[in-house]
């Protein structure tokens with residue numbers, strides 16, 4: 618029991634996940650939450666420790682959310698977004714003043730950041746299943762991420778399928794790819810970094826990251 622809890626959430630998380638998967642397999646896309654191994658890779662590859670504003674898209678029962686909070690700076694803020702009402706209740710139980718738990722869809726990210734007065738995120742992490750949600754919604758979510766991410770920010774997607782890379786390539790360019798074999802099932806992690814803002818001759822940044830940026834640009838693997 619303890620071994621299972623360390624690998625993929627508590628038994629309660631696992632039951633909730635399976636139940637919601639059976640209700641809506643295309644949206645939940647996994648029968649169990651991410652393992653601690655995957656959570657650790659996410660935190661490392663996204664550069665959570667140095668980030669000030671982070672977003673966890675498709676937070677589920679909050680396993681990834683807790684792992685991010687565990688590594689985050691005391692001054693950072695995390696916006697957790699989840700579309701499933703029952704999972705939102707789980708997220709709402711996490712008591713941490715750095716977390717804003719929001720029940721809604723990832724494609725509304727730009728408005729949601731504005732709603733909470735958050736600046737452009739320097740990290741966006743996504744477990745949203747781009748291969749099973751409809752293509753138009755997936756593209757909208759990716760375009761929104763590309764638009765809101767701060768210059769120099771990281772986008773990390775952990776996925777079973779390669780669809781996210783296919784959809785993202787025109788927006789973000791090629792990805793840096795890692796695989797976490799110790800997760801069930803083994804998953805790929807795709808990472809992109811948005812180019813840092815160019816400095817104008819006056820010495821002032823042309824794209825201040827104190828507001829949510831609207832520009833979409835090709836990002837680079839790093």
Ligand SMILES: C[S@@+](CC[C@H](N)C(=O)[O-])C[C@H]1O[C@@H](n2cnc3c(N)ncnc32)[C@H](O)[C@@H]1O
Pocket residue numbers: 644645646647649650651674675676677678679680681682698699700701704721722723724744745746750
């Ligand atoms: C594979 S699960 C990942 C859950 C959790 N982050 C983890 O790793 O254990 C994908 C999650 O994305 C959520 N989801 C799917 N489409 C979404 C959308 N458009 N907006 C927000 N969340 C979404 C699902 O409800 C589900 O909780």
